[in-house]
Amino acid sequence: MTATGTLTPEKRADPGPELLAATPKDEVTSPARGAATPRRDWFDQIWNVLGSIRFGVVLIALTATSVFLGTVIMQAPGDVQASPELFAAWILGPRGRYGEPWSSIFEALELYRVFQSLWFRGLLALLSLSIMVNVASRTPGIIAVVRRPPVKVPTRFFSRAPLRVTVSFPVPPDGIRPQLATDLGRKGYRTIAWDDGSALAIYADRNRYGKYGTFANHLGLIIILGAGVLGNVTGWREDAFMVPEGTTRAVGHDTGLVLRNEAFVEEYFPNGTASDFRSEVVVLKDGKEAARGTIRVNEPLDVGTVRFHQAFFGPAVAMRVRNAEGAIVYDDSTALGFKYDGDGVTRNGGNFVLGNRQFAVFVLVPSASLQAPDPVIPAGSVRLEIFAPRQPRPVAVETLAQGEKREIVGFTFEFVRETQFSGLQVVDNPVVNVIWIGAALMVMGSMAVFHLPLRRVWARIETSPDGGSVMTLASAHVNEVLFAHEFAALGEHLAKKGGGKVVASVQPSAMGDRIEAGS
Known part of the structure; x- marks a missing residue:
């Protein structure tokens, strides 16, 4: 039993002449009843899944969702992630903000450290692998378009192609074909002459190497994703490195770096909006x-591979704490760069640790989001909430005015003064130059694909009754409407150079209709 077949080109940049020229005589034989279908092995099945466009879209959606979650959910700073004690104190903030059971769910899913989690790195690696498989699957088709184009087409293609121009010349076919090849070459086309037995013909294409741009584009994307995974493993990033004015903070991460914030300056326009803020x-x-x-938002400071960006700023308080013997155990400023929700009110706050993790002290200031004065914390005062290790509730809650001293849980706390902190973004990415290379490849590849589209035309030259010749120029470009104007201009150019005349043309309109013209 036979069935009528349709020739379908594989991995074509456009429908190709084969599809238009298919005839009922092109037949394929159906498999015999009961014949065993070849069974694909597990490698083929995995390869097909990884190369699937649908699978790639799912991976991209998951990656985008992960990035969104890592943006909207509080992310633990790098030093906090590296220290279980610091993380135990830091997690109290998210617990107060998100409540239970969401806080515990986020912690179990590592949503407080999305970009450093193993599952996010694995997702990027899987996406990179999917892109590589997809490119590898498309490579033979792309190479075939560039190196082994469909030179010969059936005669009926010249009467069915969606783009056609007919030109009459006073010169016989064997005289006009070299002229047409030369003129096409001057337009940037590669030409290949061939005969179909009853007429002379030319195949011509332009921008064929632009198809290789897809390799550069995808290679650049793979490099960026791979560098992202490698950068997460070998590098680090602190998005909220807060240093109060006049204090020093260790950068950590085995860098041996310490940053001293000598001065923070903020300037405002007359309408009250910030015009500049910088850190010395x-x-x-x-x-x-x-x-x-001097560090500004767009003026970072580089120290080796570590880069410091000015990101934000906010209030800080200077605190002094003495033990029962009167010795100073804490004399520093606390950056109030976190948001804490309590009693339906959001307040700025920060924390510091006393002794050998003996107490975690949270410092809160009056809410700036209320229209009326804060009902709990008076203006010019701070609220101290002191937690013992592994205790969900504070062991002491006290409010101190500026300059006031008070004994709490065996220590004397003093609110010295208000100050400010500089919020810096600190990044160490040893593969940042590799990312720039990947970005450059993506840009160049995209430019090649979009600005150097493949153009393919076929010309068939027959002898006319008056001894001259008639040329039919045809194309089956996938973007017919976009190519139509260029194709019509090419026909006019060839007619003018060869001393001929356009006698008929067929091209699509923007509405999808065919427009036919003739002399």
């Missing part, structure tokens, strides 16, 4: 000055 900083490495400068 000194960076020490192993106790010696390594760099000094």
Whole structure:
């Protein structure tokens, strides 16, 4: 039993002449009844899944969702992630913000450290692998388009192609074909002459190497994703490195760097909006000055592979704590860069640790979101909530006015003064240059694909009754409407150069209709 078949080109950039030229004589034989279908092995099945466009879309959607979650959910700073004690104190903030059971669910899913989690790195690696398989599957078809184009087409293609121009010349076919090949070559086309037995013909294409742009584009994307995974493993990022004015903070991550915030300056326009904010900083490495400068949002400071960006700023408070013997055990400023929800009110706050993790002290200031004064914390005061290790509720809650001293849980707390902190973004990415290379490849690949589209035309030249010749120029470009104007201009150009005349043309309109014209 036979069935009428349709020739379908594989991995074509356009429908191709084969599809248009298919005839009922093209037949294929159906498999015999009961014949065993070849069974694909597990490697083929995995390959097909990884190369599937649908699977790739799912991976992209999951990656985008993960990035969204990592943006809207509080992310633990790098030093907090590295220390179980610091994380136990930090997690109290998200618990107060999200409540239970969401806080515990987020912690179990590692949503407080999305970009450093193993599952996110695995997702990026799987997406990179899917892209590589997809490119590998398309490679033979792309190479075939470039190196082995469909030169010969059936005669009926020239009467069915969606784009056609008919030109009459006073010169016989064997005289006009070299002229047409030369003129097409000057337009940037590669030409291949062939005969179909009853007429002379030319195949011509332009921008064939632009198809390789897809390799550069996908290679650049793979490099960026791979560098992202490698950067997460070998590098680190602190999005909320807060240093109060006049204090020093260790950068950590085995860098040996310490940043001293010598001054923070903020300037405003007359309408009250910030015009500039900057930090005057000194960076020490192993106790010696390594760099000094002014950090702004778009003016980072580089120290080796570590880059410091000005990201935000906010209030801070200077606190002094003495033990029962009167010795100072804490004399520093606390950045109030976190948001805490309590009693239906959001307040700025921060925390510090006393002794050998003996107490975690949370410092809150009056809410700035209320129209009326804060009902719990008076203006010019701070609220101290002191937690013992592994205790969900504070062991003491006290409110201190500026300059006031008070004994709490065996320590004397003093609210010294209000100040400000600089919020910095600190990044160490040893593969940042690799990312730039990947980005450059993506840009170049995209430019090649979109600005160098493949153009293919076929010309058939027959002898006319008056001894001259008639050429039919045809194309089956996938973007017929976009190519139509260029194709019509090409027909006019060939007619003019060869001393001929356009006698008929067929091209699609923007509405999908065919427009036919003739002399």
